[in-house]
Amino acid sequence: MTRTKIKDLLNATDFGRQVTINGWVKTFRNNQFIAINDGSTINNIQAVVDFTNTDEALLKRITTGAAVSVTGTLVESLGKGQRVEVKVSQLEILGDSDPEKFPLQPKKHSLEFLREIAHLRFRTNTFNAVFKIRHALAFAVHKFFNEKGFVYMHTPIITGSDAEGAGEMFRVSTIDPDNIPRNEDGSINYKEDFFGRPTNLTVSGQLEGELAAMAFGEIYTFGPTFRAENSNTTRHLAEFWMIEPEMAFYDITDNMDLAEELLKYLIRYALGNCGDELEFLRNRLLEEEKQKPQNERSELDLLAKLQFCLENDFERLTYTEAVEILRNSKPNQKKQFKYLIEGWGADLQSEHERYLVEKHFKKPVILTNYPAEIKSFYMRLNETDEQGRRTVRAMDILFPGIGEIVGGSQREERLENLLGRMDELNIPAHEMDWYLDTRRFGSAPHSGFGLGFERLVLFVTGMTNIRDVIPFPRTPKNAEF
RNA sequence: UCCCGAAUAGCUCAGCCGGUUAGAGCAUCUGACUGUUAAUCAGAGGGUCGCUGGUUCGAGCCCAGCUUCGGGAGCCA
Numbered sequence: 052m053t054r055t056k057i058k059d060l061l062n063a064t065d066f067g068r069q070v071t072i073n074g075w076v077k078t079f080r081n082n083q084f085i086a087i088n089d090g091s092t093i094n095n096i097q098a099v100v101d102f103t104n105t106d107e108a109l110l111k112r113i114t115t116g117a118a119v120s121v122t123g124t125l126v127e128s129l130g131k132g133q134r135v136e137v138k139v140s141q142l143e144i145l146g147d148s149d150p151e152k153f154p155l156q157p158k159k160h161s162l163e164f165l166r167e168i169a170h171l172r173f174r175t176n177t178f179n180a181v182f183k184i185r186h187a188l189a190f191a192v193h194k195f196f197n198e199k200g201f202v203y204m205h206t207p208i209i210t211g212s213d214a215e216g217a218g219e220m221f222r223v224s225t226i227d228p229d230n231i232p233r234n235e236d237g238s239i240n241y242k243e244d245f246f247g248r249p250t251n252l253t254v255s256g257q258l259e260g261e262l263a264a265m266a267f268g269e270i271y272t273f274g275p276t277f278r279a280e281n282s283n284t285t286r287h288l289a290e291f292w293m294i295e296p297e298m299a300f301y302d303i304t305d306n307m308d309l310a311e312e313l314l315k316y317l318i319r320y321a322l323g324n325c326g327d328e329l330e331f332l333r334n335r336l337l338e339e340e341k342q343k344p345q346n347e348r349s350e351l352d353l354l355a356k357l358q359f360c361l362e363n364d365f366e367r368l369t370y371t372e373a374v375e376i377l378r379n380s381k382p383n384q385k386k387q388f389k390y391l392i393e394g395w396g397a398d399l400q401s402e403h404e405r406y407l408v409e410k411h412f413k414k415p416v417i418l419t420n421y422p423a424e425i426k427s428f429y430m431r432l433n434e435t436d437e438q439g440r441r442t443v444r445a446m447d448i449l450f451p452g453i454g455e456i457v458g459g460s461q462r463e464e465r466l467e468n469l470l471g472r473m474d475e476l477n478i479p480a481h482e483m484d485w486y487l488d489t490r491r492f493g494s495a496p497h498s499g500f501g502l503g504f505e506r507l508v509l510f511v512t513g514m515t516n517i518r519d520v521i522p523f524p525r526t527p528k529n530a531e532f
Numbered sequence: 533u534c535c536c537g538a539a540u541a542g543c544u545c546a547g548c549c550g551g552u553u554a555g556a557g558c559a560u561c562u563g564a565c566u567g568u569u570a571a572u573c574a575g576a577g578g579g580u581c582g583c584u585g586g587u588u589c590g591a592g593c594c595c596a597g598c599u600u601c602g603g604g605a606g607c608c609a
Contacts, residue, residue: 081568102566115559130567151542156559157570160543163601218608255609280607281533293609389605401605458609503609516602527533528600 054120058091061135063125070137071122072096073145075174078157079113085139087119093179093327097136098123109142115157116148116174162519169523170532177335180328181520184321185508189273191320192294192504195313196271201296204263204270206256211248212482219279220251221289252277257429257499258486260297261462264497265489271296273504281527285516286454288505290525297499303431303444303461306498307417310448310457311365313502314415318357321511329354329511336513353513356451365415365448371395371440373418376411377403395440398425401454408449421445428472430460431496446500453510459500466490 055070074089074096082102086095098121102110113119122141128134154168155175165172172178193203209223225245226232232243241249256272263270276293296309321329333353340348351359368376377383377392377399390400399418408416423432423441430443448457463469469490473480480487508520518524523532 078568078570080571081566083566084568084571086569097569099567128567130569132569151560154542156543158543158558159570164543167601276609278608282607283533284605284607285603287608291609295609455609501609506609 056091057087057089057094057096060096060125060137061092061094063135066125066127066135068125069122070125071120072098072137073118073120076113076115076117076119076148078115082110085113085119085121087121088174088179090179093176093183093331097128097130097133098139098142099136100139100142105142109144112144112147113142114148114150114153116150116153116155117144118146118148119143120145162516166518166524173522176331178519180325180331181508181512181514182522183328184325184332184512185520187321187324188317188508188511189292189504191317191324192271192273192313194320195316196296199269201269201271202263202267204256204260204267204272205274206253206259206263206272206295208253208275209246209250210253211246211250212258212486218254220254221277221279223250223252254278255293255501256295257297257501258483260295260499261486261489261497264297264299264499265493265495268300269296269298283527285518286506286509288517288521288524288526291517291521292504294502294504295499297497299495299497301461301498302496303419303446303498306459306461306500307365307367307419307446310446310459310500310502311417314448314457314507315361317507318360318511322354322357322361329357332513356513357511360415363414365417366412367417367419369420370399370418370422370442371420373399373403373407377406380406380411382406396422396424404449404454408451413451415451416449417446418449419444419446421447423472426460428476428478429462429469431463432468432472444498450506450510452515453506455503456506456510457500457502459498461496461498464490464494464496466494 053071054073057072057074060070060072072087072089074087077086077088077095079085083100085098085100087098088095100110100113120143121137121139123137123139126136126138128136130136155171160175162177165175165178173182196203223245226239226243232240234240241247244250253276255276256274260270260272272293272295274292275290277290278287279289280287282289294313296313298305298309301309336353349356374392374395380392382388382402383392388400388402388406390397390402392403404416407418408414420433420442423430423443426443426445430445433442433444435441443463444461446457446459447455450456463472466487469487470480473483505517505520509515509517512520514520518526
C-alpha cells in the first residue's frame with residue numbers, strides 16, 4: 052500500500068479506510084500509543100497498538116527516534132487530545148533507535164545542546180517549525196520577484212574582485228600550503244594558482260547584479276554569501292544567504308517602497324502558509340517568557356508582532372533627523388548611552404538603533420541619507436547642504452530585536468562622482484573597469500539593497516540566535532557537519 | 533577581537549566558609565498498570581566535577597593558563 056502523509060490524514064474524515072504511514076516515533080506511551088511524525092506537518096498522528104496481541108520483542112523496539120511503518124484503519128479517536136488515530140494492524144520497524152544512545156528525549160532540550168547535535172535537531176518540533184518557515188520564506192522570495200517580472204540572476208560565488216569592500220573575504224585557492232609558489236620578490240605567485248589570480252568567496256553579488264540590471268531592468272540574486280569577519284554575535288554568520296535586488300530607473304524612494312513591500316509580502320506569506328508552525332513557536336516563546344521578569348516580557352506575542360508589522364507603515368526618516376531625536380532622548384540627556392550622541396557625523400551604535408526602533412517609534416524604521424564618510428563608495432552622493440554636510444542616498448531598515456535587516460542605496464550613476472569616491476577610499480579603479488563600464492555606456496539611475504535572509508527568518512520565527520535558523524551554521528571556530 | 537559569565541550523570545541543574553561516601557528532577561533499564569497525551573507508580577544502574585599546572589594536611593569549590601559554550605560590544609546583512 053502506498054503511504055499517506057500524516058498532514059493529509061489529520062484532516063481526513065473517511066474513517067474505516069486502510070492507510071499506511073511511515074515516520075519516526077516521537078513518544079510511545081502506555082505500551083500502546085505511538086506518536087508518529089513524518090515531517091509533513093509539525094503535528095503527530097497517534098497510532099494505537101493492540102499490545103496484547105503484539106510480540107513483546109517488537110514492542111520493545113518502538114523507541115523514541117525509531118523509523119516505523121504502520122498499516123491500519125483510520126478511525127475517530129476514542130481518547131481526547133486528537134481527532135483521528137490509526138488502529139494498527141501491521142507494524143514494521145524500518146530503523147531501530149537505541150534509546151540509551153539516541154540523544155533526543157521526550158523532554159525539553161536547550162537550544163545550545165541541540166546546536167551541538169545539529170544533524171539531529173531537525174527532528175525536534177522547534178526546528179521542524181523553523182526550517183519549514185525558512186523554506187516557505189525562500190519560496191515566497193522567488194514568488195514575489197517572479198510576479199513582479201524580476202530576473203533571478205546567479206552572480207558568482209567565487210569572485211575575482213577583491214574591492215567590494217563589504218568585509219573580510221575567504222581566500223579560494225588550490226595552492227599547496229606546504230609548497231607555496233613564490234615570485235622573485237618573495238610574494239605569492241598567483242599565476243600558479245587555479246585561476247591564475249587571487250580569488251575569494253563572494254561577500255555580495257551587488258556589483259555583478261548592477262551589470263545585469265543595466266540590461267534586464269530589474270533583477271535579484273538570492274544565494275550564499277561569505278564574510279571572514281571574526282564576528283561572534285547572535286546576528287552574524289560567516290556563511291549566510293542574502294537577497295539582493297537591483298533595479299534600473301529606481302530612486303531611493305522606489306527602493307524603500309520595494310523593500311517594505313517585499314518584507315510585508317514575506318511576512319504575510321508566512322502567516323498565511325505556516326499557521327501551525329507559527330502557532331507552535333508563539334507558544335514556545337510564551338513559555339520561555341514566563342521565566343522572565345514582567346518588565347522584560349514583550350508586549351506582543353509572535354503572531355501579533357508579525358501582524359502589527361503588516362498593518363503599519365515603516366517609519367522613514369533621515370540620519371540627520373534620527374540624530375536630533377537621539378540627541379534629545381532621555382538616555383542621551385541622562386548619559387545612559389555608552390556612546391553619547393554629541394553631534395552630526397558619527398555612525399549610530401546598536402544601542403541608538405535599538406532606542407529608535409524599540410523605544411521611540413516602536414516599529415520598523417528606515418533610515419536614509421547617511422553621512423558620506425561612513426558609507427560605501429557606490430552610494431549616490433547628495434548635494435552638499437548649507438552646512439557643508441555631505442550625505443549619500445543610503446537606506447537601512449531596522450527591525451525590532453534584529454537591528455539592520457536591509458542595507459541598500461541608490462547607486463552613484465555618474466562616472467566622475469564614482470571615480471572621485473573610489474579615489475577617496477583608495478579603491479583601485481583599474482581593477483574595477485568592468486564595473487565602471489556600466490557608467491561609461493548608457494549609465495542610468497538605479498538602486499538596490501541586500502536583505503539578510505537569516506535575519507528575516509529570525510524575525511518571523513521569533514528565534515533569538517541566528518545559528519538556530521540556518522541548518523548548519525558557520526561561525527568563527529565552527530564548521531562542524 | 534574586546535568586556536562579562538559559565539563548564540558537575542545522557543539532558544537541565546544544586547553542591548553552604550575548602551573537610552573525607554558528589555546530589556535532585558527528567559531520560560534510560562527492570563517490574564506493575566493498560567485510552568495514554570512530556571502517562572502513572574515502585575525499584576535499579578549511571579560521574580576522569582572541561583583540560584593543564586599551582587596553593588593546601590586536604591580542592592568540584594581557591595589561583596594561573598588554555599579550550600569550548602553563552603550574553604553584550606565592534607564589523608555588518
